[in-house]
Amino acid sequence: MQKQPGAARVFPLETRFQNMAKRPGGLSRDRAISRAEAAVTRMQSGFKAWFALRLREIGEIVSTAEYDDAAWAPEALRLAGQIHETAGTLGLQTTAAAAEVLCEIFSAIEARQSRADMHLRGRVEELIVACEAAWPSRRAGKAVAVAAAAEV
């Protein structure tokens, strides 16, 4: 049957990925996940240096920011977002939680929902210090960062 102009055509499709992934012989789910968890744990070793670099970049942006102009916020948000997703994926929950608060602050500034003043600058610096102090604790709820986050 010919397709009418403007009409939707719905067709079944099995992709190569589906075809191949269903072949017998793959690792069991439990084994695959435990191997991946071990791989992620091994990759924690490079985090400290990477994290310090991102923090320094955020610190530089915040310290030179013009608070009448939020043009700096998207870049700070991008960097804080990278810390959040990386720390979270590595299982460093405290660092991820502190970075998430940073994201919320930068996001609010970007959206101009809140006026960025000296108090906010102090809070950001406090969180950065908390991130440094908390690393590499994996126990959420124990660090200063979370207490600071609750106050914001």
Next chain:
Amino acid sequence: VNDFAVMLNAINLEQLTFLVADSNAYINKLIDGMLRAFGASKIICTQNCEEATTALGEEKVDILVCDADLSTTASEPMRGGGLTLTRSIRRNPECVNRTIPILLMTRDSRESMVKRGRDAGANMVIAKPLSPKSLYDRLSWIAFTTRNFVDAPNYFGPDRRFKIEGYPNGIGRRKEDKDLGVSEQVGEALSQSDIDNLFTPVRKG
């Protein structure tokens, strides 16, 4: 995604080509490590739309794992590039990878964002931070879930109307759930005319 049928099945990722696109090099490294641990061996990592588009043009990719906030180019950290990339793959009739599964990662898991990912043509959206379990289960879901494709004037991609119906493999999620399996056949099967008779009124008029 927490479907029993999906969870019980192993996925074989050997000889499959993965394209990973995330502006965060550390996340690329982590995803690469997870996929290799799952059994994949060919993984191409890219850090922006430009690199991903080049890789898609040069390689036959089997699945794209892409960040919704991917940068457009190396020098331009503009957000939302992953959605643009997904749309450009789906809407380009010349693209050999037009129908590949696309797993979209996002730090913003609000409903509006998930809908934007779905409407761009992604097969599945996964929230960041990732975990090996969440990544494995979503890959498994994509592998074992059959979905039609839709080619419409304003959309090309997997059918957005889908839902999981019934118990997977006849197994319920709770202990008390009963098996939905069909009982043993008793007696001879009906002929087609017997079946037709069942749909015909006994008395006409």
